[in-house]
Amino acid sequence: MPSSKESSVDIEDYDLPDAPETPSNFLEVPLSKVEATSEPDIQGLHLKRDEEDDDDENSPVKLEDIFSDDEEDFLGDADDADFLISETPVKSEPESAAADTPVFKPTLRPSDPEVMIAFYQRLFPFRTLFQWLNHSPVPSNDFGHREFAFTLQNDVYLRYQAFPTADSMRKEVLRLNPSRFEIGPVYSANPRDRKVLRKSALRPLTKELVFDIDLTDYDEVRTCCDKANICIKCWQFITVAIKIVDAALRDDLGFKHIMWVYSGRRGAHAWVCDRRARALDDMKRRAVISYLEVIKGGNQAGKKVNVRRPLHPHLARSLGILRDPFKKDVLRNQDPWRETERAEHLLSLLPDKELNDALRKKWDSHDNRPSTSKWDDIDALAGAGVSSTIDPKKLRDSKQDVILEYMYPRLDVEVSKHLNHLLKSPFCVHPGTGRVCVPIDSSRPEEFNPADVPTVSQLLGEIDSWNKENPGAGAADGEKVDDCDKTSLKPYVDFFKNFVAGLLRDENRIKRERDEGAGDAMEF
Incomplete structure (x- = not known):
């Protein structure tokens, strides 16, 4: 409210x-x-x-x-x-x-x-x-x-x-x-x-x-609901999306009059009402959405985030917004990698084959391992020297991309x-x-x-x-209550x-x- x-x-x-x-x-x-x-x-x-x-x-x-x-x-x-x-x-x-x-x-x-x-x-x-x-x-x-x-x-x-x-x-x-x-x-x-x-x-x-x-665009990353169904757990994807898009529209693009509206079922709409926003032609509108769009590829398999380094300030700010919600809303509440098939998708997003093999071996020996533990295992095994080819910078960038893929706003x-x-x-x-x-x-x-x-x-x-x-309320003074x-x-x-x-x-x-x-x- x-x-x-x-x-x-x-x-x-x-x-x-x-x-x-x-x-x-x-x-x-x-x-x-x-x-x-x-x-x-x-x-x-x-x-x-x-x-x-x-x-x-x-x-x-x-x-x-x-x-x-x-x-x-x-x-x-x-x-x-x-x-x-x-x-x-x-x-x-x-x-x-x-x-x-x-x-x-x-x-x-x-x-x-x-x-x-x-x-x-x-x-x-x-x-x-x-x-x-x-x-x-x-x-x-x-x-x-x-x-x-x-x-x-x-x-x-x-x-x-x-x-x-x-x-x-x-x-x-x-x-x-x-x-x-x-x-x-x-x-x-x-x-x-x-x-x-x-x-x-x-x-x-x-x-x-x-x-x-x-929220239907998050079906591949949310585990609590799917299709038209929603709950307070998966609604957190919308919450962080509002924070990220609203900050970009205000701080980066200078818009002021932005109204967010609940769609009535499983999503949210933003109406940017500033005079110069209303006057944008199709080309400029495409430029704005291109600035905000990070998740690409729709429902196709494979990596959906490919951003340049060093990160644009908007993406760096977005990661700052996402880090804590990622731990709570994705790792704990959604637990997306508990199942082996979903865990394989996580491994496909990491850059080092030797590290992936070590992680896969550990997870196979610890059946039903929660996603919070699997996320921590990445740094633990990388620090233990299981791979002679690992690049710490590429690993850090890949983990950032995972956070973006699972939590960054998915815009229509x-x-x-x-x-x-x-x-x-x-x-x-x-x-x-x-x-x-x-x-x-x-x-x-x-x-x-x-x-x-x-x-x-x-x-x-x-x-x-x-x-x-309240029978007769407002009748005495002649003022009707709306x-x-x-x-x-x-x-x-x-x-x-x-x-x-x-x-x-x-x-x-x-x-x-x-x-x-x-x-x-x-x-x-």
């Missing part, structure tokens, strides 16, 4: 102007009509449900698992990827819910439409999301030309949506009630108008620099390379776990535990409990508000300096 320091919002609370009336032609003419009970066919793919998200293993798999779990991008052709639902029923919002009316029924699942509509109506921070993406309390093209993509309850994927204000977006979300939505770039024109524009007239201009780290590089990549919005609900995609305090990521993140069902239940314990303030989501929303307020202050300063500079240039 974010720190209490970040939870108290003492900054100016920006007032949003009322949403203008939505023009009659704001929504495009529907391309197709999809019955709510039909199985959609998107780009020829018959979508099936994920077994781990559905008790019926014969049910078709959900759309989210056709994409990678945490970034859920969609880069299909515009004409093929766009689906507008003209007959989606409008979800009417109650004038005011009675305090004794339950918000949540325990029999409902987190992904049920009734649960999601209650979440959007009562808890989703649309106003702050608008300020974050708009970089101003006054509506502008930074928000109005921003692409959003919705995954609807019937698994239809709806791209190229755009909204002039927070209110218009909220109304459309309540109408469509998506299971989640992704955020894309700001375009040179309204993405809804792409059908009537020349292709050259609609191009992505800016977007936050984003990063995605997923494709997510970061392209300006037009889509990434799941903060505060969405993961349809498989029901957990909300909440911010992570990067100044103390070791305190974040994904198991403590509230689920949407839990939050709606907390509203019901609060209403029962539903978010009744739940464990409040510290995360406050953290988000503080982050956005800091970003807006910098945006206002830059705009003021630019305006003053322009004024000075006009003086004679």
Whole structure:
């Protein structure tokens, strides 16, 4: 949970102007009509449900698992990827819910439409999301030309949506009630108008620099879990990844406004929101990811770390961050080399054949030897002179490479390379776990535990409990208590508000300096 320091919002609370009336032609003419009970066919793919998200293993798999779990991008052709639902029923919002009316029924699942509509109506921070993406309390093209993509309850994927204000977006979300939505770039024109524009007239201009780290990429080094399963032991890989990437982005590249967000299941996303980060083109984004990328080769066998010596300061700093967690989180908690086959991979990363033969002989004679002992054996046997050809410097470098291979961040590089990549919005609900995609305090990521993140069902239940314990609260003074303030989501929303307020202050300063500079240039 974010720190209490970040939870108290003492900054100016920006007032949003009322949403203008939505023009009659704001929504495009529907391309197709999809019955709510039909199985959609998107780009020829018959979508099936994920077994781990559905008790019926014969049910078709959900759309989210056709994409990678945490970034859920969609880069299909515009004409093929766009689906507008003209007959989606409008979800009417109650004038005011009675305090004794339950918000949540325990029999409902987190992904049920009734649960999601209650979440959007009562808890989703649309106003702050608008300020974050708009970089101003006054509506502008930074928000109005921003692409959003919705995954609807019937698994239809709806791209190229755009909204002039927070209110218009909220109304459309309540109408469509998506299971989640992704955020894309700001375009040179309204993405809804792409059908009537020349292709050259609609191009992505800016977007936050984003990063995605997923625990499935650590399956070859973690032993406690695999695939979509996680626990606090393997979550430590994400913890150190946040520390390393965040330090590089701030100390080496000079970025300031970096927000880390839990993906809802097994990973974390970083949103770098500085103005110059948003303006990076694809070539510069590739340069940034190249600077950070160390683990190469994917799931292929063999050595995955080949770095130059002397080590770059970023790598030297990273090793300093990794040494203690490597002993605790890898050697003790993961114990990756207890089995002979895995121990052979360790030997393949060491530079001396005679030393390897001696280590192999010792480990064969000590069955089930733990990884902590095997790691210590390397220096012990090397110091005992079992090899006449050993090079102490190469051995040291090889051991450093082992630490990097097992603990250095494994980034999904494709997510970061392209300006037009889509990434799941903060505060969405993961349809498989029901957990909300909440911010992570990067100044103390070791305190974040994904198991403590509230689920949407839990939050709606907390509203019901609060209403029962505080009947008539706020009625005397006429001030309604915000539903978010009744739940464990409040510290995360406050953290988000503080982050956005800091970003807006910098945006206002830059705009003021630019305006003053322009004024000075006009003086004679």
